[in-house]
Amino acid sequence: MTRRVVLALITLVFAAAAGCRGAVHPGKRVIVLGFDGLDYEITRALIEQGRLPNFKRLASTGGFAPLATTIPPQSPVAWSTFMTGLDPGRHGIFDFIHRNPQTMVPYLSTTSTAPSPRTITVGEWQFPLTSGSVESLRHGQPFWEVLEARGVETTIIRMPANFPPSGSATRELSGMGTPDLLGTYGTFSLYTSDPYAFGGLPLSGGTWYPVEVHDNVVRAQLHGPPNPFRTTGEAVTADFTLYVDTERPVAKLVVGGEERVLAVGDWTGWLPVDFDVRVPLQGLRGMARFYLKSVTPDLQLYVSPINIDPVTPALPVSSPAAYGAELAAATGRFYTQGMPEDTQALKQGVLSRAEFLAQARLAGDEVRRQYQHVLGGFNGGMLFYYFGNVDQVSHMLFRARDPLHPAYDPAVDPQYADVIDTLYAGLDRIVGDTLAALGGGDTLIVLSDHGFAPWRRKFHLNTWLKEEGFLTLANPAREDDPGFFGNVDWSRTRAYGVGLNGLYINVRGRERTGVVAPEERARVRDQIAARLLATIDPATRQPAVTKVYTREDVYTDAGYFDRAPDLVIGYARGTRASDESALGGIAKTVFADNMDPWSGDHCMDHETVPGVLLSSRRLRRLAPSLDKVAAAVLAEFGIEDFPARASAAR
């Protein structure tokens, strides 16, 4: 907070020094639409096919070009660079996942949460005297602070890596990085009467609960976060009842004071969920959507991750705090969870592809409806609005357009081949609506943070390091790898992989278990880089890696190198780090076919997955790469000094 105040003051001083006090270009309106994962090649092809008439209009009036993305091309990294104009060395987000060099545990890079530091404890009860905190780990001055300091109103909706909201825009709603009520990126639930579901094994990204149907009635509980008033860590719960009619596949759901009748295949809207914290006058509210998958032979009820309710938010999702409620009042409650499309439920086989698409459509429709409302009320200044639907669906459906994909199923996939193109056409309609709302002096900028590529081959980086002699197993005979480096002998490990593009040297004095002397770090790093570039995938006979960057080469500032990987790996188009490797797992082989539904990706060589940039008029300032776009936005308002040098000050 203090830091933000200082930054705002610095901005004011700069503005005053430049003689620019007060509003610049009053009445000017700039709308920036952020389409996550919009691929340059796909966009170009669809424009040529005439399927994106409004994109074509932009291309002819303002321009259409590939937009160089960040190293690595991951959304939190890329959007942080977009909003600050800084590279990761200065904003501090290097990957979806960072690692704690003291515990070697990976963690999500954009936010950290801390419970209340002051509590009164009585037996198993505790009473927080101050509230817990959530802190954004992204640094640097977002461009809207400069606009606000010059009197330009800004509205920033769903900007990734902006949770909790910065508080410096006139209106903000947080986006990617916003957790569900459990503090995760999204944990779904499945209630089933089949006690042997999923082979009795736990699911990743969700939980299944066996339930019993007595006289056609199911009484069960939704599971929330740990009770903040208990020292025992027990989760809060909320009861619900499902009355099942097995003669006709239909059921009545009762949650709190709400009732809904669901036929099989029906989704509810958002239902408030009040968790019992067992303390009078205290409560914890979330909200969830329910989906009745089946009634017979087994009951299956899917429950969305419990989202933060924008009407009574348990954590800050908007600024001002009431803005989320205002949006909900206008167009209904909405997913506050940063990435709402339930890709995990599809990966785990809890939702089918058709069910996933229905869920993704619900999430996308909420965002579109809300955009129409926000656009209707936009009177001046700068509006940024983010759409993530194409990115998440592209991840899951990419193989339907890729007959070369190892998991391509010619019997099923062709019927989904057009889904992504249809979503692009939906974005084109949004561009059309926006153009219709623009005045003569206004500017529309459309950008994406990266493109897309097929993900056919998995590269188990930590296994490769083991094979190359840089990583040693504690117990080589162990059959089941526990992940999270659970079978690594750190005293004989010189390098390890964490995240989707990161490789770290196990440096003495930096890593708690470090063995490589600091003066040896560069030599080991370069040795690994050379060997990575020489690695050939035996199945494709192509290189697995086309670029390897040292952080010193590609980041201009060492400001946050304490959390930066030593090497950023640019995998060849079609190859990506495996899920297992990203979290410190060691598989049996270095390469594997990617048979997951998650079949498209972009965490590869950044040159192979550029984003797009389109605008409704020639921009006053060129923006060939993502880090230059914010400066181009500010230039539309006549502001040229961004990022200010002061913004990198620590």
Next chain:
Amino acid sequence: MFGTGRIKLDKALMERARRYAGLAGYSSVEEFITHVLEKEMKHLDDAGSEDEIKKRLKGLGYIS
């Protein structure tokens, strides 16, 4: 060893602890060992929240 509890330490280790305590400017070997233990336990406390951190990671579609 420290009044309320007794811990057996290897003689050589005790000697090294005594030497490092002196080098690092601790007033006594007890103070040094207390400090080292507290530092180590802080790491373990951090590791105690590992399960929570892992659970959070599992929701990220990219990796699980």
Next chain:
Amino acid sequence: MEPLNRVLRAAVDAALSPLAPLPPIAAIAVVSLAVAVAMLLVVRRTSNQPAIAQVKRQIQASIFEIRLFNADIRALHSTIDVLRHNLTYLRLSLAPLPWVIVPMTLLVAHLQFYYGYEGFAPGQDAVFKVRIARNSLPPGGGRPRVGLEAPPGVQVQTPQVWIASEREAAWRIGFSAPGDYELRVTVDRQTVTKTVRVSGGIGRRSPGRYRAGLLSQVLYPAEPPMPPQGAVDAIEVSYPHRELKVLGRRVNWSTTFVGMALLFAWLLRSTLGVEL
């Protein structure tokens, strides 16, 4: 009871229809102002106004004594006097209660159905529930034959859920056009109807239609009751509850109504020459 309810419905409809274009908070302000004036007039007529004025003076005098002799035994006597006068004041103040309690209960019950519920909008859906009379269930606990017919503008979106433990048949119904609709429920060969209002404005909305009975008719006067010997105990449709935003807080209409009525009564007491 129903003839009285019919007259009251007509009277409330006539009185409130001019307020329909106003925002709910303004309409409630007008109603609470009218109620405050009426209450003041009733209080002036039915209470012992000189006695109330006198006992209030006595309370003030006793409080003054307490301040004056606060270190004296007389302060104790005065404290006892304050309590005694307060009880007298309470007795005098409650005198109008028998005159107002019945009309107020009836009025609030009617107003609840005007201001207590949001209307449905086209595109929304709701749960429609029919509770079957115990003696109309098939012998042996089987499923009764319950049918639901909806007019154009309302769609029955799901098959019927039969919940034996609640004797309840439920459906989801959806709305495609604004209007006042009547849905027909058939149990065996008996047919009963239920109104459903799809509109955003202020108007009478009935979330339940019940079998005839004194209590149900006092509490749910918004719609005529169903025959006492019929096959259906109740028909309910889940109108969402309306919340008003007052000074940034969401509150129930009745809290706003009572608060405003008290405020208006306090402000107008001297104008109308009423001792409260």
